[in-house]
Amino acid sequence: MNMNGTPLAPEPTSTGPDMELEHRRAAIAALGHELRTLVDATVRTEAAPDTLHGVAAGVRGLVARLTGRRRTRAEIPDVDEFPGGTRMNSPVTGTGSPVAPPLRVTPSDDDGVVGRCVLGIAHEGPPGYGHGGFSAMLLDELMGWACAAEGTPAMTVSLQLGYRGPVPLETPLLVRAGVTARENRTLHVTGSIATEADPTRPLVTGEAVFVTPNPDHARNLFPGM
Numbered sequence: 001m002n003m004n005g006t007p008l009a010p011e012p013t014s015t016g017p018d019m020e021l022e023h024r025r026a027a028i029a030a031l032g033h034e035l036r037t038l039v040d041a042t043v044r045t046e047a048a049p050d051t052l053h054g055v056a057a058g059v060r061g062l063v064a065r066l067t068g069r070r071r072t073r074a075e076i077p078d079v080d081e082f083p084g085g086t087r088m089n090s091p092v093t094g095t096g097s098p099v100a101p102p103l104r105v106t107p108s109d110d111d112g113v114v115g116r117c118v119l120g121i122a123h124e125g126p127p128g129y130g131h132g133g134f135s136a137m138l139l140d141e142l143m144g145w146a147c148a149a150e151g152t153p154a155m156t157v158s159l160q161l162g163y164r165g166p167v168p169l170e171t172p173l174l175v176r177a178g179v180t181a182r183e184n185r186t187l188h189v190t191g192s193i194a195t196e197a198d199p200t201r202p203l204v205t206g207e208a209v210f211v212t213p214n215p216d217h218a219r220n221l222f223p224g225m
């Protein structure tokens, strides 16, 4: 769990049920890794139409192998920690997600949290640069982790961004977020995206307001919690 600041990633464990959990998470992450490689190959390829039809048929065959029980819409998978922890299929941090960069979150040396990732061509907006929506997603997510790291998981109620420079693809990125103020259930959060190579020059800056739903509201929103 990350509710007390550290660590924000799953800890190595050794007992029975924990080993089983690690085993399942490792398998989910292994499939996620291969799918991200497939997504990258798909958005880059200039292969001939016959090849693309052949690959499409192969992928249909793979989908047919993912049988058995499927999770329902609001179900919280038992490989996840909610609120404020590992989400295996998060589109931002999920190591099992085909579309996540994925963002690796750690506590910051100062207050707040830091995320590291590399965007690929699948995340492209202008040629060679990240889509502004992906920047928003990285910041929104990391700001959510900043709230959770303070022990108050919360949801975004407003998010304002400044796009100061384009975010380069295939370049290590440094995302930062921290809570700057709180009143009752409302948290004010700031964040930024820079390159690892030039960490003091923010390319995107963000200011957000997050709110921790009251317990009744939270039970209605997340019946699986």
Ligand SMILES: CCCCCCCC/C=C\CCCCCCCC(=O)SCCNC(=O)CCNC(=O)[C@H](O)C(C)(C)COP(=O)(O)OP(=O)(O)OC[C@H]1O[C@@H](n2cnc3c(N)ncnc32)[C@H](O)[C@@H]1OP(=O)(O)O
Residues within 6 Å of the ligand: 083, 084, 140, 141, 144, 145, 153, 154, 155, 156, 157, 158, 183, 184, 185, 186, 209, 211, 212, 213, 214, 215, 217, 218
């Ligand atoms: C008990 C445990 C609870 C655990 C819950 C954990 C949740 C964590 C979820 C996931 C974490 C991991 C993933 C992160 C992902 C990144 C974050 C996202 O993308 S979240 C998705 C996008 N956001 C939404 O879909 C929200 C939509 N909004 C709502 O559903 C409601 O507004 C909600 C539940 C957030 C609050 O509803 P109310 O009924 O509980 O609260 P009211 O009474 O309306 O407001 C509370 C306070 O907030 C202020 N407030 C409300 N809106 C504001 C705004 N736009 N700007 C400034 N303040 C605002 C109000 O003035 C009020 O302040 P005053 O208590 O009186 O001091």
